[in-house]
Amino acid sequence: MTDPATAxxxxxERTEAARRLLLAAVDSFARRxxxxxxxxxxxxxxxxxxxxxxxxxxxxxxxxxxxxxxxHQATLDLVERAEASTTDPVEQMRTLVESFTTWHARGHTVxxxxxxxxxxxxxxxFAAVAELRIRIEETVQRIIARGVAESLFQVPDxxxxxxxxxxxxxxxxxxxxxxxxxxxxxxxxxxGQLVLRMLGAPVTD
Amino acid sequence: MTDPATAxxxxxERTEAARRLLLAAVDSFARRxxxxxxxxxxxxxxxxxxxxxxxxxxxxxxxxxxxxxxxHQATLDLVERAEASTTDPVEQMRTLVESFTTWHARGHTVxxxxxxxxxxxxxxxFAAVAELRIRIEETVQRIIARGVAESLFQVPDxxxxxxxxxxxxxxxxxxxxxxxxxxxxxxxxxxGQLVLRMLGAPVTD
DNA sequence: CGCATGACTAAGCGCTTGCTTAGCATCTTG
DNA sequence: CAAGATGCTAAGCAAGCGCTTAGTCATGCG
Numbered sequence: 001m002t003d004p005a006t007a008x009x010x011x012x013e014r015t016e017a018a019r020r021l022l023l024a025a026v027d028s029f030a031r032r033x034x035x036x037x038x039x040x041x042x043x044x045x046x047x048x049x050x051x052x053x054x055x056x057x058x059x060x061x062x063x064x065x066x067x068x069x070x071x072h073q074a075t076l077d078l079v080e081r082a083e084a085s086t087t088d089p090v091e092q093m094r095t096l097v098e099s100f101t102t103w104h105a106r107g108h109t110v111x112x113x114x115x116x117x118x119x120x121x122x123x124x125x126f127a128a129v130a131e132l133r134i135r136i137e138e139t140v141q142r143i144i145a146r147g148v149a150e151s152l153f154q155v156p157d158x159x160x161x162x163x164x165x166x167x168x169x170x171x172x173x174x175x176x177x178x179x180x181x182x183x184x185x186x187x188x189x190x191x192g193q194l195v196l197r198m199l200g201a202p203v204t205d
Numbered sequence: 206m207t208d209p210a211t212a213x214x215x216x217x218e219r220t221e222a223a224r225r226l227l228l229a230a231v232d233s234f235a236r237r238x239x240x241x242x243x244x245x246x247x248x249x250x251x252x253x254x255x256x257x258x259x260x261x262x263x264x265x266x267x268x269x270x271x272x273x274x275x276x277h278q279a280t281l282d283l284v285e286r287a288e289a290s291t292t293d294p295v296e297q298m299r300t301l302v303e304s305f306t307t308w309h310a311r312g313h314t315v316x317x318x319x320x321x322x323x324x325x326x327x328x329x330x331f332a333a334v335a336e337l338r339i340r341i342e343e344t345v346q347r348i349i350a351r352g353v354a355e356s357l358f359q360v361p362d363x364x365x366x367x368x369x370x371x372x373x374x375x376x377x378x379x380x381x382x383x384x385x386x387x388x389x390x391x392x393x394x395x396x397g398q399l400v401l402r403m404l405g406a407p408v409t410d
Numbered sequence: 411c412g413c414a415t416g417a418c419t420a421a422g423c424g425c426t427t428g429c430t431t432a433g434c435a436t437c438t439t440g
Numbered sequence: 441c442a443a444g445a446t447g448c449t450a451a452g453c454a455a456g457c458g459c460t461t462a463g464t465c466a467t468g469c470g
Binding site: 032033035036116119120156160164167168171172174175181182187190193198200 | 237241373395396399
């Protein structure tokens with residue numbers, strides 16, 4: 001029912017019951033959307049009565065916020081790890097796109113919520129998450145800027161190029177399913193090559 | 206209130222009132238999402254009482270279906286026009302990406318509904334729209350295949366490359382706003398270049 | 411003038427929503 | 441072994457939902 005990639009994001013939520021509720025919420029939010037999901041759906045899927053949800057979370061929106069914050073933080077970690085892994089912009093970008101893409105394919109369930117249910121977040125949770133999104137985008141921009149400065153990349157507009165890179169990865173969570181023919185890792189490698197070529201990097205086929 | 210790109214899609218809905226309701230629905234579905242929009246929202250925005258909606262449309266879902274079908278058909282038209290415009294795969298692809306991207310930027314309101322509210326469609330409307338989506342994807346695949354056959358493109362995997370091309374364009378509707386610094390046309394031209402380079406085409410900077 | 415017709419509204423029906431309340435077993439602790 | 445805390449359920453409340461009903465009013469037509 002709950003996929004391992006989702007489960008791995010919350011290795012030990014405060015209690016077992018809180019964790020079950022949260023994983024049920026992820027599943028339902030991703031499948032039907034936040035507004036189409038009822039608190040009864042979530043509680044029932046977690047094997048409890050509707051009221052049990054409110055012992056562990058103050059509201060339905062708090063569940064969404066928890067999912068969104070954790071998902072965004074995991075994505076930012078991954079992106080910053082790619083930047084820190086080497087000083088070569090080409091390798092930074094390859095690593096970033098590979099792991100970013102793999103993450104959005106394997107974790108497409110959480111990815112859908114993270115990227116498509118932003119507007120349903122309470123205002124202050126939205127603000128916190130928007131900050132994380134900016135830091136992700138800035139990391140990509142920084143790598144591109146360094147690549148251009150070292151004449152490794154060649155792009156008509158750095159901002160637009162950065163948008164294209166993140167956009168390509170994010171959208172994977174919209175269309176990828178377990179039934180897709182390529183594995184998340186294969187897709188990541190392919191996308192890594194495509195992006196490097198898009199940025200005008202010397203190709204190493 | 207209603208942007209011109211949206212209005213242009215329904216030049217003459219059956220009556221003035223039906224058109225006002227439809228445009229109000231587009232606005233609200235795009236801003237808040239389908240499930241978060243109430244029939245009262247739509248009717249009020251169109252300057253009518255809640256019941257008036259049901260004189261012109263049989264249900265809230267029928268409004269969504271009308272928007273989704275029309276939006277998908279317009280996108281398919283655009284894609285097929287690009288393929289028919291020339292026999293050179295490079296020019297076909299450039300034209301396709303430019304108009305596809307421009308369309309998703311200028312029409313991001315309808316684009317969001319078309320691409321993000323698919324799951325809310327009644328089953329048979331979904332089936333009709335899924336068919337149109339397949340034809341869009343196939344057109345992109347065809348152009349890539351011809352480009353590869355004529356040694357103009359060079360990609361590791363044609364299916365994945367086609368996915369990347371459509372995905373890049375579709376996602377524009379998620380992030381683009383009127384406040385974005387680049388015009389839809391500028392973005393289209395930039396994306397056209399980026400995609401051609403991604404496909405390994407000879408660049409004409 | 412009398413009477414259909416069509417666009418619309420006021421009122422509200424039945425149902426579902428997010429969330430609350432009251433109570434009940436089962437643990438933990440002095 | 442009493443007393444409180446803990447984790448849960450049964451029941452249900454107020455509000456809001458999609459949609460229906462009954463009726464009003466302007467217009468067109470014999």
